Amino acid sequence: MSIEYTDVQLDALRELANIGSGKASTALSMLLGRAVDISVPKAHALSFADAVEAAGDHEQEVTGIVLGIVGDLDGVVLLLITPEDADTVCEILGVEPGSEYAPSALGEVANIVGSSYINALAEMTGMAIEPTPPATATDMLGAIVESVLAGQAHAGDVALMLDSELAVEGSDCSIAFMLVPSEDGVGELLERLGLG
């Protein structure tokens, strides 16, 4: 099955991502007590191989935190943060970087940020969706992204990635943010937007 998206559809998905990441940045800002800037979201419809490539250097070490989406939409939200930036986030939260509490603190950040994103999606589309608890891995970027894509893979070879970046002001620290709906999930999203 071949899936291609029109510019109008990609624009609409980008707008969804924009509003979602706006909510996510507000949540992050409240959590950290700092201003948070968001980048203009990008919507990519790419082959799997190109999608991994687009994420960055395959062997770069990053921390990935993944939240599944259950309900009317099948997909995942993936947050990516470099180890240095993860340390900065921990410091802002008053958690010792690298300590046993660091992964759960980051998981909680992802939970709050990801949940507000998912809730914004639910509000905009009228879908009943909920996040699953976060899972965290620090590893090669390529390995993290490909594993997430493999989990969403169906017959098609097109991965839709909506990504944006949340930058914490005054700390040189940012979190990249991706919504990866399954192929069925994309159709469902577009249908709810009247563009199916």
Next chain:
Amino acid sequence: METMVRMGELAISDTPGDVLVSLGLGSCIGLALVDKRAGVAGLAHIVLPATTGTPKPEAMNKFADHAVPALVDGMVERGASRMFLQASLVGGASMFAGTASKTLEVGSRNAVAVREQIARRRVPVVAEAVGGSRGRTVRVDVTSGTVSVREAGGTEEVLAA
């Protein structure tokens, strides 16, 4: 020359000096086949255990049930002898251990599927670096038939020489 074998891709080479590489394997399996006598090596970057739906032809090598026979046949076409093929498996990690989402536990299912397919073609598996929770990079040297693996945060080590 290094040839990148990306997600869902497959490459075969008989050119001395070539190195086939899959960077950052997570739940995917890098299946390396070598015939040292013939100087032919191949690598498939397998994403899922079995074909679902009706994928486009160019997406077929994502799936173990298609990619494994395609790799074996391709090797033979390039002059490898079926009798002297040796397989190494790399990857199949569970990156997000303990997650509630079963769809992320693709790694172990991939490993089972690739082993089954390779056994069906009577190709011996000489080495494995499979499972666990770390990402891995695999390199296959066409000249020597050496397969080496680097785990995230580690150094490159020879898996099969």
